Amino acid sequence: METQSLRKRKWFWPWQDEEEEAWLGEMAQAGWHLSRVDLLGSYTFRQGEPIRVVYRLDYMPANKGDFQDYLQMFQDAGWEYVGEMSNWRYWRKQAAAGEQIEIFTDAESKVRKYRRLLGFLGLLFVVLLMLGMNLFFNTGTAGERFSGIGLFFRLIQAIYLVLYLVYIYVMVRLALRISQLKKKVV
Structure with missing residues (x-):
């Protein structure tokens, strides 16, 4: 069975990262999981099981040496690296109903x-x-x-x-x- 994909365009300003995270979470609850994000608000999703997933975004300029440590730190905490768009890093983690998961605790x-x-x-x-x-x-x-x-x-x-x-x-x-x-x- 071939997995379906969906491409959506939606614009978020840089200070609207929390709204973007919420929208990506809603898409996952509808069974559409982010697989790629491109410039100018182009998102590609793959169809899967509807699950509660928390998405978080971090702005981190690429530094090849530090990036592996950065990636490992998030993966050790259970986060899955989805990808990046213009130095914005997209992370996701499955969550229980009502559970608040943050990458920034303060x-x-x-x-x-x-x-x-x-x-x-x-x-x-x-x-x-x-x-x-x-x-x-x-x-x-x-x-x-x-x-x-x-x-x-x-x-x-x-x-x-x-x-x-x-x-x-x-x-x-x-x-x-x-x-x-x-x-x-x-």
Whole structure:
């Protein structure tokens, strides 16, 4: 008998990892178990027995030497490594009804997870800023500004600006999430 698979697209922002975990758990209870996750919210599931599975996400940049220790630590605690998407690690563990299973047992650990992500995004922000400077300050000659090439260039600038504003929004929301978790620590 061939196992069926299902591909779904669903978007989650980086600070919505708990909502993503809950959704993946609901899918498992419906008999669809995560087998792969790709960029832009593309999830692949395989059909199986409906069971209660807890999914947890961790943001951990890849470091080949440390990754094996990281992987072993979670596996020793009974977690199954499902995969990764853009440094987000997906873990799952079967759970009894009502049982709460966490990979982060305190708010400070969650703060560190979001700080790792914010640090990476901050570095990328600087790179995008440098690229953007070239894009916005290299305006071309007066004749090029109103030609087909100039109009296309303006469209690219507008798209870049919108994406840049979304990027800033994501960083602010992550900083607010960190602040919210820090209040739980105190």
